Amino acid sequence: MVQQNDRRTDGGNITALYCRLSQEDEYAGESGSIQHQKQILMEYANANGFPNPQFFVDDGYSGVTFDRPGYKAMMEQVEAGNVSTILVKDHSRLGRNRLVVGILLEETFASYNVRYIAINDNVDTLNGVDDSVAVRDLFNEWHARDTSKKVKAVIMAAARRGERIGTKAPYGYRKKPESRKQIIPNEDTAPVVRRIFALCASGLGPDKIARILRADQILTPTVYEFRTNGVRHTNLNENKPYNWCGSTVADILEREEYIGNTINCRSYSPSFKSKKSKRNPPEKQLRFEHTHEPLIDMETWEIVQKVRAGKRRPNKMGEMDLLSGMVYCADCGKRQYFCRCGSWNESQYTYTCGTYHGHKEDCTPHTVKVMALHEIVLAEIQRVTQEAREHTEEFLRRAMDKHSSQLKKELSAKVKELDRTQKRLADLEKLFRAAFEQLALANLSETQFKALTGGYEEEKQELTIRSEMLEQEINTEKERMLNADRFLKVVQRYTEIQELTPEIVREFIEKIVVHERSEPWKKKNYTQQIDVYFNFVGQV
Secondary structure: OOOOOOOOOOOOOEEEEEEEEOOOHHHHOHHHOHHHHHHHHHHHHHHOOOOOEEEEEEEOOOOOOOOOHHHHHHHHHHHOOOEEEEEEOOHHHOOOOHHHHHHHHHHHHHHOOOEEEEHHHOEEHHHOOOHHHHHHHHHHHHHHHHHHHHHHHHHHHHHHOOOOOOOOOOOOEEEEOOEEEEEEEOOOOHHHHHHHHHHHHOOOOHHHHHHHHHHOOOOOHHHHHHHHHOOOOOOOOOOOOOOOOHHHHHHHHOOHHHHOOEEEOOEEOOOOOOOOOEEOOHHHOEEEOOOOOOOOOHHHHHHHHHHHHHOOOOOOOOOOOOOOOOEEEOOOOOEEEEEOOOOOOHHHOEEEEHHHHHOOOOOOOOOEEHHHHHHHHHHHHHHHHHHHHHOHHHHHHHHHHHHHHHHHHHHHHHHHHHHHHHHHHHHHHHHHHHHHHHHHOOOOOHHHHHHHHHHHHHHHHHHHHHHHHHHHHHHHHHHOOOOHHHHHHHHHOOOOOOOOOHHHHHHHEEEEEEOOOOOOOOOOOOOOOEEEEEOOOEEO
């Protein structure tokens, strides 16, 4: 036995019996079970006179990661100088990452005078660590890698079939008892999800919604899951069971599961050795519609997504206008900037072009008073809803004609811009080839070639990005169609509208476009065009 380190406490001299079982290892049957490992380790410790045996167990943990509670607890005792020997059933129980295991055997255990024994593999550091152990570590890692590939292949096949591959149901749902791959609404948490969406549709942001949930003492998703199913999460805080945060609310508001869709492959692991995942871009995610019962109707979902896209942020004084994030400049297309104009008088609050606010040479103010804009928007909502109720057929005919005309005009402009962009990309490709030929013929030096093509490359990257954006916008425009039934449903929910509220604004208004004044700011008499676009029917 190696002489004990002086740092070992008087009550120490622990023989650590370490057991580990991963989900993949469960297929090995009873011979690999935790109970079987415990039995072998305890019999070996007793038969060979190892003192003070204590179990450290990781059930359901992969060997490629060392972020395991049992392993970390054992290593804390090692670093405290309390462990004399570590026993494992076989060497792969310690881990399947050859680099980490090699450091443990050759450096860490040696520095703390810890003897390591893998019973079935005849590994005992008291006799030294020979090359066969390194070879065994390599095979253990290969096994983990091959197993990972097979498991991923099975999961991807299920993902492509549209089956849920997540291990837990989203907050607001629970797994169906007779079919664990399907989800159904959770009677406890589904009302909370509906309330979160309703609050957001009314104009509240994630942080304000989180404060409301904290005040009403609603259990956070992690605490609810732990108290209901005993499942722990890395963010679990049992001391603060109602500590909702804005990021949790924002995540709920962006999940398509709540409208009945399944989204697979949201993330991926770059290496089988790492459990840290990275976000997959939308084009690599797999999306399946109408796979389960929705908690949120499409009207509410679309209103919330418009609210989230606008992200009405408070200004420096903590104020947030009803129309923030919905007002745009007619000339540059940028959002209008909410401005108090150095006054506490609300009648002086204005919206100003965001481009002009930052770079006065790039646009003009397009200034409009906030109170005047509120009056215009309210009057437009009252006019359109009244007309929709009293003259439904005529209203729908005119709205359809105008909306179609607007879409065709927008689509035509974008198609023309896309054509110009793609032609310029083709021209750049020809210029690249010509420059390369001149370089090959020694008519251009390498420095001249780089100087010439450097500008081409930058322009090409910008045009490629713009081309992709235009193609996406064109596809979106083609999919946009008048949905009269959905607009009428919104109208029917309100008998008489006397004032603007965040909920009314988000339900009815898509955007507000402000044109420049006919006269300068200081002139009292002027005209100014304001275009109000409604959800589903556009400008009416």
